Amino acid sequence: MKNIPLQHFNISDFQEDLINWYQEEKRDLPWRTDQDPYKIWVSEIMLQQTKVDTVIPYFHRFISNFPTVEALAAADQQDVLKAWEGLGYYSRARNLQNAVREVVATYDGVVPDNPEELGSLKGIGPYTKGAILSIAYDKPEPAVDGNVMRVFSRLFYIEDDIALPKTRKLFEAYVREVIDQDDPSSFNQAVMELGAIICTPKSPACMLCPVQSHCQAYAEGVEETLPVKKKAKKQRKVPYVALLIRTPQEEYVIEKRPSDGLLADLFQFPMVPISEIGYDHIESWFYQEYGITLNVKNHAGKLKHVFSHLIWELEIYHAEAEITAIEDQRLKLVAKEDVAKYPFPVSHQKMMKYMG
DNA sequence: AAAACGGGGAC
DNA sequence: GTCCCAGTTTT
Structure with missing residues (x-):
C-alpha cells in the first residue's frame, strides 16, 4: 500500500x-x-x-x-x-x-x-x-x-x-x-x-x-x-416512436423488457427504433417483430427522457390492433386501470397520461 | 480504463 | 444547460 x-x-x-x-x-x-x-x-x-x-x-x-x-x-x-x-x-x-x-x-x-x-x-x-x-x-x-x-x-x-x-x-x-x-x-x-x-x-x-x-x-x-474530476461525455440521442396500442375491447398492449441491459425486466409501451427504419415502415416493422397488424392513428405528443448515458426522444402515437389475444411472450394485453400495476420506468409512466 | 446503468434536484 | 448524488457491474 x-x-x-x-x-x-x-x-x-x-x-x-x-x-x-x-x-x-x-x-x-x-x-x-x-x-x-x-x-x-x-x-x-x-x-x-x-x-x-x-x-x-x-x-x-x-x-x-x-x-x-x-x-x-x-x-x-x-x-x-x-x-x-x-x-x-x-x-x-x-x-x-x-x-x-x-x-x-x-x-x-x-x-x-x-x-x-x-x-x-x-x-x-x-x-x-x-x-x-x-x-x-x-x-x-x-x-x-x-x-x-x-x-x-x-x-x-x-x-x-x-x-x-x-x-x-x-x-x-x-x-x-x-x-x-x-x-x-x-x-x-x-x-x-x-x-x-x-x-x-x-x-x-x-x-x-x-x-x-x-x-x-x-x-x-x-x-x-477540489476534487479534480474528468467530465463526462455527453449523451447520444436515440429517437423512437412509442405506441399506445388499443384493442377493440379497450385493452392496451404493454411489453416486458429483456432481463439484461437498460431498464431490465421493467414494462413499457412498445417502441419502434425510428432511426433504424424511418417513419414509413412502422407498421411493417411491427408486424415483422411481433406478428401484429397495426393501424397507427394520430400523434399524441412527444417526450424527451434523459439518462446518464443517452437521451430518448419519444414521439407518442395512438394505434389500434384488431386482436383479442397475443402470441408473443414479451407482450401483454392489459385493461387501462391495470396498467399501473406493472413496474414502468418514469418515461413510460408519463406516457400513461396520454391513454384514452 | 471506460462504458453501461436512472432519475431528480440544485444552480 | 451543468453537475452529481452514501456506486456496481460489465466490457
Whole structure:
C-alpha cells in the first residue's frame, strides 16, 4: 500500500472534532433508528447515486413491504421492482433480492459480518461493503463514496482524478489511517454527512466546518478547485416512436423488457427504433417483430427522457390492433386501470397520461 | 480504463 | 444547460 504523508495532521483531534459535530448535527434518518444489518443494507443500496431526500419515502415503503431478509427473499421480483419504480438503476433491486436469497440460503438469513463473504454478494461493492461493516457491525473499514473523496481531497489537498478507479483505493488508504477505531460507524457517517451538508461540491460552507482547522485546501484557499474530476461525455440521442396500442375491447398492449441491459425486466409501451427504419415502415416493422397488424392513428405528443448515458426522444402515437389475444411472450394485453400495476420506468409512466 | 446503468434536484 | 448524488457491474 502507498505511503500516506500525515506528519502535520493530528488524527485524534480530527476524529474528536468530526464526531462531536456529527453527534450534534446528524439528521434523523429512518435507517438510523437501529443497527439492523438488513435495513442498513437496503438503505445503502438505495443511496447509491441517489440523494437522501429521494430515498426516504422509498425506504419506508420498501421496509414496510419487505421487513426482513426472509420477506424479501420470498417476494415476487415484479413486486420488488414495483417498489423500486422511479428510483432508477433497477439492477440494484434485482441484485439486492438475489443477494438476500443467497443470505437466506447460505448464511441462514444472517447478513455476513466479514469483508470476504459480504463483498461476494451481488450489488455489494467496495463502498457498500465498508458501509455495512462499519455501520451495522462497528468494524473499522473504509466506506469511500463521492462525499468521502470530496472531503478528503480537500483535507489533504489531493489532486488525483476521482473519476479514475484507482483513486478510490488511494482514499481508502487515507481512511484506514485516520478512521476512529472505537466508533468507525460514526466516523464514516460523519464524513459523508459533512460532505452532504458542509463540504458541498460548490460553495462549501467552510465557515461552519468543524474540521476547518485540519483542512489543507482551506488553508491554501483552493477548496473550490477540489476534487479534480474528468467530465463526462455527453449523451447520444436515440429517437423512437412509442405506441399506445388499443384493442377493440379497450385493452392496451404493454411489453416486458429483456432481463439484461437498460431498464431490465421493467414494462413499457412498445417502441419502434425510428432511426433504424424511418417513419414509413412502422407498421411493417411491427408486424415483422411481433406478428401484429397495426393501424397507427394520430400523434399524441412527444417526450424527451434523459439518462446518464443517452437521451430518448419519444414521439407518442395512438394505434389500434384488431386482436383479442397475443402470441408473443414479451407482450401483454392489459385493461387501462391495470396498467399501473406493472413496474414502468418514469418515461413510460408519463406516457400513461396520454391513454384514452 | 471506460462504458453501461436512472432519475431528480440544485444552480 | 451543468453537475452529481452514501456506486456496481460489465466490457
